[in-house]
Amino acid sequence: MLASYLNILRASFKKDFLFQFSYKLSFFTELVFAFLLVFFLFFLSKSFNFSEDSFYSRFKGEFFLFSITGFSIVNLMGQSYAAISNNLREAQSFGYIEELFVSKNRFIFLSISSVFYTFVKSFLRLLLIFIVSWALSDQILSIRDIITLLAVCCITLVAFIGISMIGLSIILIYKKGDYLSLVFVGGPLIISGAIYPNDVLPQIFIYLSELMPLTHTLDIVRNELVEESNINSSYFSALKLLFLAIFYLVLGYSSISRAIDTSRKKGTLSHY
Amino acid sequence: MIFLNNIYKSFSNKPSKKVLTNISLELQDKKIYAFYGSNGSGKTTLFKIIAGLIAQDSGSVAFDPVKSNVCYVASNQRAFINRITAYENLDYFFTARTGRKFIFNKRLKQIANILGLSALLDRNVSNLSTGEIQKLSILRALIYKPDILILDETFVSIDEVSIKNIVKILQEEIVNNSLKNVLISSHDINFLKQSSDSILHMESLNAG
Numbered sequence: 218m219l220a221s222y223l224n225i226l227r228a229s230f231k232k233d234f235l236f237q238f239s240y241k242l243s244f245f246t247e248l249v250f251a252f253l254l255v256f257f258l259f260f261l262s263k264s265f266n267f268s269e270d271s272f273y274s275r276f277k278g279e280f281f282l283f284s285i286t287g288f289s290i291v292n293l294m295g296q297s298y299a300a301i302s303n304n305l306r307e308a309q310s311f312g313y314i315e316e317l318f319v320s321k322n323r324f325i326f327l328s329i330s331s332v333f334y335t336f337v338k339s340f341l342r343l344l345l346i347f348i349v350s351w352a353l354s355d356q357i358l359s360i361r362d363i364i365t366l367l368a369v370c371c372i373t374l375v376a377f378i379g380i381s382m383i384g385l386s387i388i389l390i391y392k393k394g395d396y397l398s399l400v401f402v403g404g405p406l407i408i409s410g411a412i413y414p415n416d417v418l419p420q421i422f423i424y425l426s427e428l429m430p431l432t433h434t435l436d437i438v439r440n441e442l443v444e445e446s447n448i449n450s451s452y453f454s455a456l457k458l459l460f461l462a463i464f465y466l467v468l469g470y471s472s473i474s475r476a477i478d479t480s481r482k483k484g485t486l487s488h489y
Numbered sequence: 490m491i492f493l494n495n496i497y498k499s500f501s502n503k504p505s506k507k508v509l510t511n512i513s514l515e516l517q518d519k520k521i522y523a524f525y526g527s528n529g530s531g532k533t534t535l536f537k538i539i540a541g542l543i544a545q546d547s548g549s550v551a552f553d554p555v556k557s558n559v560c561y562v563a564s565n566q567r568a569f570i571n572r573i574t575a576y577e578n579l580d581y582f583f584t585a586r587t588g589r590k591f592i593f594n595k596r597l598k599q600i601a602n603i604l605g606l607s608a609l610l611d612r613n614v615s616n617l618s619t620g621e622i623q624k625l626s627i628l629r630a631l632i633y634k635p636d637i638l639i640l641d642e643t644f645v646s647i648d649e650v651s652i653k654n655i656v657k658i659l660q661e662e663i664v665n666n667s668l669k670n671v672l673i674s675s676h677d678i679n680f681l682k683q684s685s686d687s688i689l690h691m692e693s694l695n696a697g
Contacts, residue, residue, distance in 0.1 A: 221588025228584035232570065232577070239572040312565040315542050316629075319586055327585055484500060484534065484543040 225323075226330050233300075233334035244338075251289075251346055258284050259353050272414045275444055282443045285350045287411035290434055293339045293370065294377050295402040297332050301381040302395045304331035305388055309489035318486065321477050325470070328385060329378050336374055340367070347442075358442070365441045369434055369458070376430035376462040377401070382469030386476035392488055405431035430465070433458035491516040491539060491637065491670060496548035498534055508534045510695050512548070519663050521656075521671040523681035526691025532674040535691075536561060536639045539672070560635035562626050564642040569614040575625055576610040583632050597632055603654050604628060619646040627655055631662065639672045644680070656684040 262281035276283045308314035351358045384395035405411050408422045409432040426432040436454040480486045498509040508531045524532045537543040540561035569578045583591040601607045604624045662668040
């Protein structure tokens with residue numbers, strides 16, 4: 218059973234690699250754009266003196282590292298999320314979705330396995346951006362920092378797999394684009410503290426941001442990599458992130474499971 | 490054996506028309522069955538119910554499509570992943586569907602050769618013709634080693650010689666391998682007469 222799922226994961230990774238590698242320039246253009254953003258934020262941060270601002274004081278006045286972690290991690294999860302819904306839409310529009318439907322659980326696994334290649338590729342790019350950004354700030358990213366970053370991103374990915382399963386349900390039932398990414402990927406740019414600390418927000422937004430996995434991801438990453446380490450703060454954020462990951466995964470699975478039953482009943486599995 | 494009992498199916502966008510009405514069928518193993526009927530007579534719906542892709546409103550299907558390894562091949566001409574080769578497509582779909590590593594064995598090489606696909610396997614599928622894609626769909630279905638193979642108007646763009654070869658391959662697979670049933674639909678009654686053991690008329694089946 219495990220070997221069978223590992224084979225599917227390997228096949229999805231290989232297929233996505235071959236497919237995306239056929240667009241030879243895109244990997245490099247994505248990297249160029251990412252580094253343009255790095256240098257934009259670096260020079261922007263030089264033009265202000267954030268250290269005297271109380272909102273940034275706990276980040277040692279490091280607006281540059283603060284914002285680069287925000288942008289990069291939101292981008293990593295946005296790309297991973299999009300990989301899953303794009304894969305389903307492609308299977309529907311090219312008409313091979315029925316070819317892949319053997320059983321419900323196999324189909325769900327196959328749909329989410331498409332995130333594997335994108336996550337690995339995007340995480341490696343994020344790592345490269347972090348190493349350069351930390352070097353620009355005269356700091357060094359330690360092996361411990363990298364392991365922490367990977368572990369936190371993996372837990373966040375579980376939450377996003379759950380959310381993407383809810384998104385897939387919307388695509389399967391309503392045959393329309395998935396707007397959840399606006400909430401869970403676009404939302405964090407405003408309320409999860411991706412670009413500015415969410416201490417500046419009204420209380421209602423701070424409560425709402427607690428439902429966003431990225432709020433806690435950014436908290437942990439900044440706490441461990443940018444701030445002076447505060448173990449208690451990371452511990453509670455990690456617990457909240459873990460809880461959200463399990464919550465969204467369970468919700469996502471039950472939602473896509475029902476969506477598949479409904480679309481089989483309506484005969485619309487392959488419609489898009 | 491495929492056993493369907495009192496199958497009913499209607500779609501919500503067609504409230505006045507039931508697509509399948511009280512269909513009961515008993516299909517014997519090791520035979521090729523042809524389904525003949527006008528457009529909208531319910532051939533595709535029936536096939537998809539047998540393949541487990543659509544759920545019937547009522548009635549029973551006395552076999553498990555997952556355990557029975559049913560493979561449904563539509564007439565869709567784009568049902569592959571573009572920008573990768575035909576072989577890479579076969580590799581991906583085989584593992585995605587079976588969970589096993591793809592081995593292009595002697596028998597598959599032989600089938601690919603008979604279908605005239607051997608030289609095309611390292612080509613990007615977007616560079617293949619419609620007929621070649623349809624032959625590739627049949628090869629893809631055969632690599633799964635299905636118990637039941639459903640070919641839903643899959644022969645539309647395939648040349649006559651290739652069709653004869655495909656029917657011969659299917660007959661050999663039934664005799665020598667695990668293939669139990671082949672269900673074919675087409676609007677060409679002469680082709681159905683030549684290629685199948687029995688022809689079922691959808692209009693008569695729907696009459697109950």
